[in-house]
């Protein structure tokens with residue numbers, strides 16, 4: 001069993017480089033299935049969720065090759081199946097993102113129900129309702145979902161909730177074909193905007209991706225392209241919080257300033273000093289929004305300095321541009337050391353508090369009441385052995401370990417590897433004492 005062993009209490013100081021966004025790369029890979037030729041994606045992170053998506057695409061008949069370290073080629077010309085294997089769909093929920101592309105390209109898709117996961121129930125009803133509105137016949141029974149495009153039609157779809165995955169699946173499903181579709185109350189996450197940009201480069205007609213209303217006019221064919229994925233805003237946020245929790249000074253990038261505004265505002269409110277190396281960033285952007293839209297996503301590096309315990313905060317996770325749920329556990333680790341009582345309310349996922357009991361074992365004082373965690377800041381945390389049960393909970397525990405006194409052992413790091421490329425190595429470059437070590441699993445006593 002691999003674990004992270006962390007000697008806490010060292011200030012992080014240095015540069016932390018961010019890879020391409022996991023949650024954009026996965027969707028672009030799925031969308032590449034719709035092209036008539038190969039697509040090359042640059043800046044794809046080397047993480048296990050990407051390996052799982054590669055397996056999904058290969059199982060469907062596409063070919064995938066790493067051309068170099070972070071450059072992935074996807075050739076969909078061998079695509080000949082519309083049913084991703086059950087074991088892969090169960091391993092990674094993002095496998096459902098092949099639904100829209102397969103329906104558009106093959107007219108048909110069948111997959112096992114992805115089910116719940118350790119951050120709460122995650123139904124796909126909004127995906128399915130949307131596909132029905134586009135003219136698909138959808139059968140949802142016996143743990144499987146099957147959709148066939150019977151009568152493609154123009155549609156106006158109002159999402160009950162701005163689901164990221166449903167918005168992305170519907171954009172893809174509508175991108176190829178003759179229909180014209182408006183999606184209202186669409187998710188506005190930067191990864192949705194990135195998918196729209198990517199599809200348009202392939203020849204699609206998508207307007208407004210990344211805004212509340214998205215319009216898609218189907219086209220007859222899409223071509224393969226070469227495309228560099230946007231930086232991972234959640235990875236960037238994790239590194240900024242690592243700098244903050246260790247009261248260090250870090251420079252994190254590349255990052256698109258607009259993608260991290262919600263976190264930057266909270267870090268400033270907590271007492272950190274932030275600056276932008278290239279002079280870009282929230283304060284300097286006035287008047288240049290149109291230019292950004294034309295140019296795409298200018299990037300910068302953000303410099304953070306933290307000197308004392310954070311001031312307490314009240315934070316609610318929300319769909320973008322609200323505070324991202326994918327940084328909630330990391331923020332909670334940070335606020336467990338605040339000089340006062342913080343409130344963190346999780347509104348996006350139903351059960352994303354896996355990290356709380358483990359933080360409490362390290363000396364944090366946190367009580368969960370419904371969807372809100374009440375965090376009474378303590379002056380220090382103490383290292384112990386903790387278990388990561390999901391990706392971002394794991395990142396939060398690593399951050400807590402960096403700040404804790406003594407040794408922290410984080411188990412369950414396979415969850416962390418799903419979304420962070422060599423997290424330990426990256427943190428070491430900024431001075432953290434963290435290493436991955438192999439432990440022998442303790443035998444379970446017989447008869448107990």
Ligand code: EPZ
Pocket residue numbers: 023024026094121122123124125126127128161162163164165166187325326348349350391392419
């Ligand atoms: C994406 O998941 C991300 N995953 C998640 O990141 C992220 O937490 C989430 O968006 C919210 O930002 C990927 O992009 C691969 P949703 P997704 O559909 O698309 C409910 C990480 O750590 N809902 O916006 O699955 C759902 O149950 C991961 O990197 C329905 O009720 O998120 C949830 O409570 C974890 N019915 C809420 O909406 C539906 O049909 C948000 O889900 C769809 C969603």
